[in-house]
Amino acid sequence: MKGNQLLISMLSIISIGLIVFNIYFYSELSSLQAAHESSSKTHLSHHDIIQAVDDRLASLKKRNAKAVLSRLEEQFQLANETTPDNRLIYGNPNAKITLQEYGDIECPYCRKMHGVIKQVVHHSQGVINWEFKHFPLGIHNPVAAVEGQAIECIKASYNNRIAWIALDKFMMDTRGNGQGINDVPEYVRSFGLNGSLIGNCLASDDHQDKINQDYQDGQRLGISATPAVRIIDNTNAKTYLLGGYKTSEQLLQAIQRITWGG
Template sequence: MSLKPNVSQADHAQGNSEADLVIVEYGDYQCPYCGAAYPVLKELIKEFGSQIKFVFRNFPLSEMHQYARPAAIATEAANLQGKFWEMHDAIYENQQDLNNNLLMRLAEKLKLNIPQFEKDLEDTALAEKVDSDFESGIISGVNGTPSFFVNGKKFDGGAKDLFELLRENTGN
């Protein structure tokens, strides 16, 4: 399966925006497997950040995880204040305590403008962004989280396998 649509300005990316290697994760903020992959991916970005572009797309499995979608919307609201990755990281680092109160506490800890954040949480455009990420995952053949794509092709492995792949590709 291949990634649809291709990575664009609408995506949240870190690392080297010009990199030849583009890794896309479809993730759910409440998924324990995504939680387990998070430190591995942090390490991956630390080691290979200059050689890869890492993209995160929302794929909240709302039927199983009641806080996954609110968390995704909260990261989009934080993004409007320039703190997408800070909120993304903070949620994964506190995943075991995830609920609506935690999202507000993290927003305060990240020194977001809270009235603005609360207003943005209600913005349908943010819910639509989360839904469009989710739909792109469905079209791309994502059936669980985390799911990874490397240069537009579905990657049949986990975060640790990505390490192996990058070591082979970069000669590290």
């Protein structure tokens, strides 16, 4: 009985959605036809009407995506628009502690730890910041490297805050393990970015040197898997390297170890 009620409710919602769309579609047709008749006293061709409606719908979709980006920016105020040395930093750039993560967007454990690090930074009241370094694993390439490049393209084309929004969304929406996100330029359009701009940047191979440099830096530290977090005390340059997924409690214990010797 409950299943039937659920089905009826779903069908009702779908029907209402179709009715709303039809009302919008036909109102667009009517307004376009009226505007044309008032100016030229001639009728639009069927093709012209459909094209005009498609343009209106595309414009509406673009406005909605811009609204999504505006709401996301409000949620990422901890990420400054600019950062020292153009680093990918979330949180106070002058924080006492830096959690320098070497991550792979395609890595499921990086995805799991992404929210953990973010929570630690949010609760630190400016004491801890988070720097993301690209470490695309061979088993996840070429997708992981391309996604890392896309983040750097977004940072260069927009700013650090928008790059963090994109990094967060990529982490959450990728299918993972090298499967990636279908059509990156179209995907970034969904949250208000210029897909053509990012697509051209990817095609030009810009920022590949940055990805390679991050990867080589990680290798010199002895990193071979992700996630890996290098905890840096910026007051005395002491560091501590953690490998693998860690809980917020484990991260805080490690921070105490290098700051207070606990």
